[in-house]
Amino acid sequence: MKVIAFNGSARKNGNTAILLDVVLDELKKEGIETELYQLAGKKIRGCLACYKCAQNKDRSCSMKDDALNECIAKMIESDGIILGSPTYFTDVTTEMKALIDRSGLVTRANGDLLRRKVGAAVVAVRRAGSIHAFDTLNHFFFISQMIVPGSNYWNVGIGRNIGEVEKDEEGLRTMKILGENMAWLLKKLHARS
Ligand SMILES: Cc1cc2nc3c(=O)[nH]c(=O)nc-3n(C[C@H](O)[C@H](O)[C@H](O)COP(=O)(O)O)c2cc1C
Numbered sequence: 224m225k226v227i228a229f230n231g232s233a234r235k236n237g238n239t240a241i242l243l244d245v246v247l248d249e250l251k252k253e254g255i256e257t258e259l260y261q262l263a264g265k266k267i268r269g270c271l272a273c274y275k276c277a278q279n280k281d282r283s284c285s286m287k288d289d290a291l292n293e294c295i296a297k298m299i300e301s302d303g304i305i306l307g308s309p310t311y312f313t314d315v316t317t318e319m320k321a322l323i324d325r326s327g328l329v330t331r332a333n334g335d336l337l338r339r340k341v342g343a344a345v346v347a348v349r350r351a352g353s354i355h356a357f358d359t360l361n362h363f364f365f366i367s368q369m370i371v372p373g374s375n376y377w378n379v380g381i382g383r384n385i386g387e388v389e390k391d392e393e394g395l396r397t398m399k400i401l402g403e404n405m406a407w408l409l410k411k412l413h414a415r416s
Contacts, residue, residue: 276328
């Protein structure tokens, strides 16, 4: 089993990455393979609305000159997908929104390729807007027919400068429990009956 986590932050080793690592560590403890994919520094643009994905049905976006098709391939090969983003103006980052729009359209146009995979959202925030960003990420999972485990709070960690989220004990605990629940769910879904 494999879980791919996408970090939409412009800062590779920032608060979102720290939170994602806590979730991934719990998955690793349960023997699940993990990968952290950084959108930072990657060229990734928004959807052109060309709808070529619906015509071609080749599991890829018609724009071949950026990182998006690599991301889609990683989603398709994985059993679980985590989308992590800092809060930017009370929503996800531009790069994360581009990932959502383009991978969402391509996978739906090809017969709901993410159906029944497990999805989880992770958000870093300084002060306000995290739940709006959390909702944006979860919209992707639900329209993709994915299954979403919870934690004991919404999956948010608080901090502004890099590393500040380490002081948010409750946020870290939320991520740990999220990782435990995601691993539990993946094992149930993939158990041989
Ligand atoms: C362009 C920009 C917009 C931001 N907007 C918000 C916001 O709306 N609300 C908030 O609480 N923090 C906001 N922040 C702060 C970040 O969410 C916060 O620093 C977060 O921990 C960054 O995560 P990272 O280290 O993974 O990049 C913003 C930061 C930037 C750079």
